[in-house]
Amino acid sequence: PxxxxxxxxxxxxxxxxxxxxxxxxxxxxxxxxxxxxxxxxxxxxxxxxxxxxxxxxxxxxxxxxxxxxxxxxxxxxxxxxxxxxxxxxxxxxxxxxxYRVRRQPDEDGVPLTRIEPRALLVPPGFPDFMSRTRVVRPGLITVEGRAWSGWAPVRAVEVSVDGGDTWAPTSLEPAPHRWGWARWSWSWEATPGSYVLSARASDMSGRSQPIDQPWNPGGFANNLVQRVPVAVIAAG
Amino acid sequence: PxxxxxxxxxxxxxxxxxxxxxxxxxxxxxxxxxxxxxxxxxxxxxxxxxxxxxxxxxxxxxxxxxxxxxxxxxxxxxxxxxxxxxxxxxxxxxxxxxYRVRRQPDEDGVPLTRIEPRALLVPPGFPDFMSRTRVVRPGLITVEGRAWSGWAPVRAVEVSVDGGDTWAPTSLEPAPHRWGWARWSWSWEATPGSYVLSARASDMSGRSQPIDQPWNPGGFANNLVQRVPVAVIAAG
The missing domain is CATH 3.90.420.10 (Oxidoreductase, molybdopterin-binding domain)
Structure with missing residues (x-):
């Protein structure tokens, strides 16, 4: 060095x-x-x-x-x-x-250091321009994405189609190297209706993503689970 | 073809x-x-x-x-x-x-086609983080930028340091090719005080940039003159 x-x-x-x-x-x-x-x-x-x-x-x-x-x-x-x-x-x-995470504006807080665990998913289907809702035709859909953490390797990624009420495990590949993104995927049998897709990563340090993000004045270290509104429409 | x-x-x-x-x-x-x-x-x-x-x-x-x-x-x-x-x-x-410019939401309007003339300037000095005001030390400053138009070659670029009340001509170079950006520059003897820098392009079709942008519901073809707040401070 x-x-x-x-x-x-x-x-x-x-x-x-x-x-x-x-x-x-x-x-x-x-x-x-x-x-x-x-x-x-x-x-x-x-x-x-x-x-x-x-x-x-x-x-x-x-x-x-x-x-x-x-x-x-x-x-x-x-x-x-x-x-x-x-x-x-x-x-x-x-x-x-x-760069400190404070729960109250005037407290000392803790320094921001490593990246909290996070998963993102590729929005399936195609968009509705204004609402950003994703439009999907029914059938077997591969939902996939990437996950990462600065604290420890990603241990698991779960997905939800009901906005976080219930979760299912996904298939997770090892990251290509220590700091790389880990690929994950999940098969979804989509039937007509309205859904909110989310993915949630956990790492080997025991950290995972929150469903409700604690407030901090700087807006730092936000790793709230992604929410993707999806409308499964009749087969076209 | x-x-x-x-x-x-x-x-x-x-x-x-x-x-x-x-x-x-x-x-x-x-x-x-x-x-x-x-x-x-x-x-x-x-x-x-x-x-x-x-x-x-x-x-x-x-x-x-x-x-x-x-x-x-x-x-x-x-x-x-x-x-x-x-x-x-x-x-x-x-x-x-x-893609039509309408003055009223329900009128037919006119199709959006070619790019209206526009000039931008490189903000001088360094920024104040929150206000985005540019901080400049007094002395001779070269204010420079680029201008373009989809209707006709740029004919002139003028600058203002008082938010558009008065304008001065700049030195304009020919664009490197028909669709390229034309360089312009101007020497400013900056003395302590508060200023708003603007640049305004005119092209050979007679079009130039407005000081007040007419409203249209799509927000199309906006070419309002840029406004850069500048604070000239005492020599540091």
């Missing part, structure tokens, strides 16, 4: 990443800065990326250099990196205070 | 393009269909595109084949083309009725 080659000292606590993204937030003029504890920054999967799919990193992804912290929410993946500092004290910069 | 090679007959009126985009709109199940009058469809710049920048057309741009009608709004550029028909009578399909 670069940090080891650079000769990090034993009293190092945090690694501070500074991006060229400059602005004013709540009256404070700043460059975007986020830190990682030394142990996280030294993880073998943490990267400084200068290319993607064999081409230079595009500007919107952080050209020329971007921090990638697999499993963490996007605020940790500092773009347009201009500086990396190793600090012997805990870094308390503006953006370390900004 | 393909249409000539296909042996179009002399009584042809409209060319109807059908895409694979299937859905329900206002209760009508349909594939997306739009027509062009024969004279427009035969224009030498109208293309069936199967690649872009030397690579196959991406799915989101209409893979495997998409109609491109330079100078027209996007509704004419039918994606995922599945069929091309030549009709001896005027085509009156659903999407021909949908």
């Amino acid at each position: 670069l940090l080891r080659e650079a000769g990090m000292q034993s009293n190092a606590v945090d690694v501070v990443f500074t991006g060229a993204d400059h602005g004013v937030e709540r009256g404070v003029e700043q460059d975007y800065q986020r830190s990682l504890p030394v142990a996280e920054a030294m993880h073998e999967d943490v990267l400084l990326a200068y290319e993607m799919n064999g081409a230079p990193l595009p500007p919107q992804h952080g050209y020329p250099l971007r921090l990638v912290v697999p499993g963490w929410y996007g605020m940790a993946h500092v773009k347009w990196l201009s500086q990396v500092d190793v600090a012997a004290v805990s870094f308390e910069g503006f953006q370390m205070r900004a | 393909l249409l000539r090679e296909a042996g179009m007959q002399s009584n042809a009126v409209d060319v109807v393009f059908t895409g694979a985009d299937h859905g329900v709109e206002r209760g009508v199940e349909q594939d997306y269909q739009r027509s062009l009058p024969v004279a427009e469809a035969m224009h030498e710049d109208v293309l069936l595109a199967y690649e872009m920048n030397g690579a196959p057309l991406p799915p989101q741009h209409g893979y495997p084949l998409r109609l491109v009608v330079p100078g027209w709004y996007g509704m004419a550029h039918v994606k995922w083309l599945s069929q091309v028909d030549v009709a001896a009578v005027s085509f009156e399909g659903f999407q021909m009725r949908a």
Whole structure:
């Protein structure tokens, strides 16, 4: 790792990443800065990326250099990196205070770190333009999607056709690599009527998706189960 | 042109393009269909595109084949083309009725066709996160942007720093080709204070951008002048 080659000292606590993204937030003029504890920054999967799919990193992804912290929410993946500092004290910069999950606006809360488990499904059939209801003809439908979690591998994905009242297990494939999306699928014998399709992921850390999302002022870490209204119509 | 090679007959009126985009709109199940009058469809710049920048057309741009009608709004550029028909009578399909500019919801209105003139400017300085006001330090600033029109080449671009009360001419470069964006720039001696920057394009057909946008129920053909709030602060 670069940090080891650079000769990090034993009293190092945090690694501070500074991006060229400059602005004013709540009256404070700043460059975007986020830190990682030394142990996280030294993880073998943490990267400084200068290319993607064999081409230079595009500007919107952080050209020329971007921090990638697999499993963490996007605020940790500092773009347009201009500086990396190793600090012997805990870094308390503006953006370390900004990304916290608070139940009350004035409480201290907890830092946002890894990605909560989540499953999404491919909406079946075709859309009704205004309502976004999906229109499906009756018969055997393969409902499929992907699931992921930054905490631990996905253990199971369940589906519901009644808006979360009852759940059925799906067939889950292993993710192609530790941070990849896991494919899941389920066969649905669709008969005429109105449905709400949902999928719910659980991971090996014991986390799963909520049916009612707890409120937090930043709107962070939302992993409420997806709801897809479906109208199964008579065979056309 | 393909249409000539296909042996179009002399009584042809409209060319109807059908895409694979299937859905329900206002209760009508349909594939997306739009027509062009024969004279427009035969224009030498109208293309069936199967690649872009030397690579196959991406799915989101209409893979495997998409109609491109330079100078027209996007509704004419039918994606995922599945069929091309030549009709001896005027085509009156659903999407021909949908894209019309109406001053009253129940009037017949006029069809949406070519792109109205428009100029955009690169917001100078850096942003205030919440208000999106741009923060600029005093001094000589190059304000620059691009302008285009589907009706005729851009004739002039003017800028305003007082929200449209007064206007100054900019330096305009010719567009790189008939349908390209024309670059424009202007030097601004910025002194501390609050401003609203705008740019306004006029084309050789006599069209220019409005300061107050006439209302229409579809929200089509909006080319209201851009407004960028700027705070010039003391030199930092």
